[in-house]
Amino acid sequence: MRKIGILGGTFDPIHLAHIALGELAKDRYSLDMVLFIPTGESYFKTRVGRKVTPAEDRLAMVELALKGHDGLEASDIEIRRTGHTYTVDTLEELSALYPDARFYFITGADALASMETWYLPDRIFSLASVIVAEREDQVTDGELDATISRLTERFGAIILRLKNKNMDISSSEIREYIANGTRPAEALPDEVYDYILNHGLYKDARLPADQ
Numbered sequence: 001m002r003k004i005g006i007l008g009g010t011f012d013p014i015h016l017a018h019i020a021l022g023e024l025a026k027d028r029y030s031l032d033m034v035l036f037i038p039t040g041e042s043y044f045k046t047r048v049g050r051k052v053t054p055a056e057d058r059l060a061m062v063e064l065a066l067k068g069h070d071g072l073e074a075s076d077i078e079i080r081r082t083g084h085t086y087t088v089d090t091l092e093e094l095s096a097l098y099p100d101a102r103f104y105f106i107t108g109a110d111a112l113a114s115m116e117t118w119y120l121p122d123r124i125f126s127l128a129s130v131i132v133a134e135r136e137d138q139v140t141d142g143e144l145d146a147t148i149s150r151l152t153e154r155f156g157a158i159i160l161r162l163k164n165k166n167m168d169i170s171s172s173e174i175r176e177y178i179a180n181g182t183r184p185a186e187a188l189p190d191e192v193y194d195y196i197l198n199h200g201l202y203k204d205a206r207l208p209a210d211q
Contacts, residue, residue: 002101005034006094006128008078008087012053013196014065015174015187017167022072025106025131028162033071034106035094036062040078040085053201055079064191088120091127103128104160109139113147116154125157133164178202 005025009018014036022034038058052058062074077093078085087105094103105128107115112132115121134144144161151157169187177184179202183193196202 002098003029003031003104004094004098004101005031005104005106005131006037006090007034007106008037008039008090010052010171011036011038011058011062012171013058013174013188013192014062015169015171016189017169019065019069019072020167021106021133021164023069024164025104025162026071029104029131029160031071031104033073035073035075036066037075037078037090038062040081057199057201061192061195064195065189067191086119088123088127091124095127104131105129106131106133108133109135109144112159113139116151122155125151125155129158129160131160131162133162135164135166137166175202179204
C-alpha cells in the first residue's frame, strides 16, 4: 500500500518550518508523499473569529514553496469544499481518491491533546495513523505520554512519535515582519516572499497569532 502523509494548516503563509516537518515525516516513516492541505472554511477558526488570507493565495504560496521538493505536494481538496471543513471529511474524500493508500495525519503535540474534541474523532483515528511532532516547548514528555495512552485506549488510535526540530518561526511573526517592511530572515522561500510582495499581502499584521 502507498503511504501518504497529510499535513494540513492555514499556511498563512507557509514557511520553512512547515516544509522541514513534511520532509522529516516523509523520511522518518518512508512516506511515498506528503500532501500539504491549506484549510478552506475551517469550523474552528470561523467559530473563534479567525480571519485568514483568501484560500487561492494560500494555495498558490504552498505550490510555490513545494517546487523542487520531491514527494511534497499541494492539495486543494479543502478549499474546493463548500461550507465548514472538518478533518474527517478530508480523510473520507482522500480514502475514496486513494483506495490503495494508508494515511498518516501529521500534527503537533499541542493539537494532538485536543483531537478527541474534534468532529467524529473515532472515525478520524480509524482512517489514519497519527504522526505527532514533538517539541519540548509545547508539551512535556509526561503530558504527551498521557495523551497517547488516553487516545490509544479510547479510540484504538495508532500514534507515532517524531522528534521535530525547534525552528523558531511562526506565521503570525512573519506577517508582522512584512507589515513593518522587513523581510523575515531565513523563514520563507524566495518565491513565497516575492508572491507576498507582488500581491500586497500582510500589509495589516493584525491577524490573530497562529503557527
